[in-house]
Amino acid sequence: MPGATRPVGGPQLAQIRRVVSEIPGPRSRELLARQRTLVPAGVGATLPVFVEAAGGGVIVDADGNSFIDFGSGIAVTTVGNSAPAVAGRAAAQLSRFTHTCFLVNPYESYLDVCEKLNTLAPIRGDKRTILVNSGAEAVENAVKIARAATGRPGIVVFDHAFHGRTLLTMTLTAKNKPYKQGFGPFAPEVHRAPMAYPYRWPTGPENCAEEAAQALVDLLDRQVGAENVAAVLMEPIQGEGGFVVPAPGFLKQVAAICRDRGILLIMDEVQAGMARTGRMFACEHEGVQPDLITTAKGLAGGLPLGAVTGRAELMDAVPAGGLGGTYSGNPVACEAALGVFEEIEEHDLLERAREIGDTMLEHLSALADTHEVIGDVRGRGAMVAVELVERHGDRVPAPDLTARIARRCHENGLLVLTAGSYGNVLRFLPPLSIPDALLEEGLAILSEAVAQEAAATG
Structure with missing residues (x-):
């Protein structure tokens, strides 16, 4: 057999x-x-x-x-x-029920995961979390939330970025092959800035953070118009782009640039988050507090689960029915995520x-x-x-x-x-x-x- x-x-x-x-x-x-x-x-x-x-x-x-x-x-x-904690919790949930759709009949494990992420996320003030199915879906929802909260259409991303394979996240992604070739046309109102990539910065790593920050300012103020930009979206350490660790200080400069212009900062922690870098979220290494954070990958230990965590007033800007999905926050995946948190803490x-x-x-x-x-x-x-x-x-x-x-x-x-x-x-x-x-x-x-x-x- x-x-x-x-x-x-x-x-x-x-x-x-x-x-x-x-x-x-x-x-x-x-x-x-x-x-x-x-x-x-x-x-x-x-x-x-x-x-x-x-x-x-x-x-x-x-x-x-x-x-x-x-x-x-x-x-x-x-x-x-x-x-053990992941497999045990998921198996126990499978014997209780596999699905109801949180939008139809909610369940407590969804709330438990949201409570944990709200507690851990390095975001100022009161927080809210929505659970979804994947990293790409988390990024899509973060963009929706940012646009709804600001009334602005534009999204700025960085060279070498990877954010997913859906129409919007493929647009946000920098690399053409194999992710974008032949799949256009792409989503509108996406603009790209240089990443502070120390090893490949033309004038050397010592100039990288300042010059990359100035390039972002130029893009926002001269080319796009800061008043048209809802959010700057970035990975605190780029994943598919080659594990690029931005030049020291760059993340803080990006946060300040956004704050001065009323632009939201979204940290895509899909690959770097969930204890991978020695902090729960990689942006913590630079002391940066974004407005929204996306997580997935390591969140549920192998089961499909993603999340957007953000400031309460931003998350609540979306009207009822504007967020959610049939499988979003599946109860088995939620229990697996709670097992991930247990494993991180216990060991x-x-x-x-x-x-x-x-x-x-x-x-x-x-x-x-x-x-x-x-x-x-x-x-x-x-x-x-x-x-x-x-x-x-x-x-x-x-x-x-x-x-x-x-x-x-x-x-x-x-x-x-x-x-x-x-x-x-x-x-x-x-x-x-x-x-x-x-x-x-x-x-x-x-x-x-x-x-x-x-x-x-x-």
Whole structure:
């Protein structure tokens, strides 16, 4: 019977790396052939192996290979796959009821999640939260709320940004391929400013924050008209854009610029939030208090749930019936989210994220000192990346080298993800449940892959 001998997942899964077949193995190749007859070609996979179990710091595939997980489902299983509090709460809710639609018959777990987010969010004053299904939906609703509260249409976003794949969020996203090519026309009243990207700022990192802030002022005051702008939307650390950590002070300058012009500031914490960076929200590192915050990904430990949290007077500006959806705030996902909060608090995962980050940054910085192809090492907490270039001094992106290193890691039992506007960033998002031994083994595999590919490049 299919699945009869499938391994048990969650934290009890053996925390070992094991490669017993070529990657992908025969069973995964069989399933991939089936996928091609059932699923559109536009749905791809970074590591095309079919998963049987996951937990702690590993993913086990259908061929019995056990991979060290440096991806967390793109920052979703931050507290660990099938973490006990998440799985337990979700399972218990499944036995009570699976759905009523909160707009028809509400339930207390929705309120509990909102109360928790209202308490934790670094936003001034009284707060409100709406629950939705995904990060893109959270961003869409944040824009709706901002426009309703201000009566203004314009939204300003930044270069290298990623905010989702719907019509509006695809418009907000900067990178054309594969996210936007052929999908236009796009939504109106979206304007783009330069991101304070220290490694690639033309006049150097020391000028980055001030010059990027001035460029934003110029866009708002001269090109668009600040009175036409509802909100500035930004990621406190850019995700798909390459884990770009804005130059120190830039976020505070953006907040001040918005405040002086009556423009709302929306922080997209979909990837960086929920303990990933060693703070509950990444904007806390800069002491910034936005007007609205979007969350998703790590919020419910693998179940689909997103949220918008914001100042009460803004959230209440939308008339009755203007917010919500059939599945929004599903009760099973709400219980899973409450389990995520339990895991973070019980196991001090904010501190664990900082520990992981310290280990990774130290290792990767040493690796960069040895190999010129690593142009930049950056990140916060367990959200870390390296940017790969042809040579250290020229900063020419090296996407082919990046893909080869990722492939070599995959073949040796380490799951890594790529990112960046130029496709030349390796990003690392290990679950906070990963044991130290697996973390260090994964970094050793990465080091060997970099050394081998750098030598082959010459």
